[in-house]
Amino acid sequence: MTTAAAVPGPAGNLLLGSLTDLVNRPLRTYLAARRDHGDVVRFRVGPPGLGVEFYAVFSPEGAQQVLGSEAANFRKENAFYEELRLSLGNGLLTSQDEDYQRQRRLIQPLFTRRRVDGYAEAVAQEAGALGERWRAAPGGVVDAAEEMSRFALRAVARILFGADVEAAVPVVRDNFPALGRYMQERGFAPVRVPRSWPTPSNRRGLAAQRALYEVCDRVVAQRAARGGAGEDAGDLLSLLELARGEDGEQLDRAELREQALVFLLAGHETTATSLAFALHLLALHPHHRKLAREEAESVLAGRVPTAADLDRLPYLTRVLKEAMRLYPAATLIGRRAVAGTVIDGYAIPAGAQVLVAPLVTHRHPDHWEEPERFDPDRFLPEREKARHRYAWFPFGGGPRACIGQHFSMLEAVLTLAVLLRDFELEAVDERVALGQGITLQVTSPMRLRVRPRGAAGAEAGTGPVHSNTPDPTRG
Structure with a gap:
């Protein structure tokens, strides 16, 4: 058996190891590591003897071991999760x-399917409002990443807060990005100063945290003052308040706030990323766009979508899954090994920090033919069934798999159907630059030209298939 010391990895800089590459070119660095060193790669960050090491695992089998079959041995214990806990609860x-x-x-x-399907009306209303916004876009040009972030935040906040959405959205929109940057900076910093020190970064981050805490606490308190606490108002927050265990256990006020913040973060950034890349890829590929639009028109015609339409939109579902393959919102998932183990023939020592990398595994050439090519038919049922379960895992896996994955798929597919039915899309920016934050980040414009369907000169969508997809090695 290969020993831990023999796990291959980039030499990096003599003093800093791979620190500079991981900070400046994280996605390119991980993709190159699998290509050059294989499915288990050791990284050193910082000076020899003083820095830290971690292990990146790129095979589906390794991902299954970390997230699934040996999940109890791999815990959410690292600096990044510590910062998430301190910031979000x-x-x-x-x-x-x-x-x-x-x-x-x-x-x-x-989050049963029946419950989640009840949120389809709110999603459809927000998608309709987005369409009106696009019709008024200056020059008919929108930035897909910005627009989807705005849309997904409004959708999840509406579902979470119900009638209180308008009071909550501006606070969340203004403060979540700042808190996200703060968590990211501290989570990946080689040295973290105490949060109590009055540094500019601490002041900005903690001010954003206070604002978010206050708006969640205020909504809960106002409901109680109105006599609405403990009543089903049709939104997720009221359901959280009503949730009871078999022995009568329930969430207290602080826990309600913590769950609300988690749902806001996980529920809008991940879906926004998936939607933005699905639109961008369809704008680059006229043939696939035509097929997706025809399906949307056939299923929806001129009506508002419902939850029942999700199963009637298989091609759009495949489009979304392929976008999530190429550009998963969660590019990296970190864990700490409690006990030593063996992954893909390499010994992982007790206490080691371990990463699985959906973005890299989703492009693994042993599991994906022409992995850089956009091809929604990879997700035909028979082809999905033939693949390893963890060749595609944008929602994680095992006992900690994302609880909201059905909601994410419902929201994204129905929204894509509405937008493709109502608008022609053309990519203004063929390539975009990517970066690594808490989720996958678009670091350059991702503009689309959007034309309401039926407008003079609207394209028929039958042009040649565009072969380019955004290049993650630019990030």
Whole structure:
């Protein structure tokens, strides 16, 4: 068996190891590491003897081991998760052990398919409002990344806060990006100063955190003052308030806020990323856009979409899955190995920091033919069934798989159907630059020219298939 010391990896800089590459070119660095060194790669960050090491695992088999079959041995214990806990609280995303099991028991019934399907009306209303916004876009040009972030935030906030959405959205929109940057900076910093020090970064980050805490607490308190606490108002927050365990256990005020913040973060950034890249890729590929539009027109005609339409939109679902293959919102998932183990023939020592990388595994040439090519038919049922379960895992996997994945798919597919039915798309920016934040980041314009259907000169969508997709090695 290969020893830990023999795990291959880039030599990097003599003093800093791979630190500079991981900071400046994270996605390119991970893709190159798999190509040059294989499916388990050791990275050194910082000076020899003083820096840290971590192991990146790129094979589907390794991802399954970390997230699934040996999940109990791989815990959410690293600097990044510590910063998430300190910033957002100990909600479903960050909690562990008995805390996590308790929260999952209380919250799981809120995410059954029947419950989630009830949110389709709110999604459809927000998609309709987005269409009106696009019709008024100056010059008919919008930035897909910015527009989808705005849309997804409004959609998840509407579902979470219901009638209180208008009071909450501006606060969340203004402060979540700042808190996200703060968590990212501290989570990946080689040295973290105490949060109590009055540095500019601490002041900005903690001010954003206070604003978000206050708006969540205010909504909960106002409901109680109105006599609405403990009543089903049709939104997710009221369902969280009503959630009870078998012994009557429930979430307290602080836990309600923590779960709300987790849902806001996870529910809007991930879906926004998937939607933006799906639109961008369709704008680059007229043939696939034509097929997707024809399906949307056939299923929706001129009516508002419903949850029942999701199963009637298989091609759009495949488009979305292929966009999530090429550009998964969660590019990296970190864990700490409690006990030593063996992954793909390499010994991983106890205490090691381990990453699985959906963006790299999703492009693994042993599992994906021509992995850089956009091809929604990779997700035909028979082809999905023939692949390793963890060749595609944008929602994670195992016991900590994303609880909201059905909602994300419902929201994204129905929104794509509305936009493709109502607008012609053309890519203004054929290539975009990517970066690594808490989720995958677009660091350059991602503009689309959008024309309402039926406008004079609208393209028929039958042009040649565009072979380019955004290049992750630019990030």
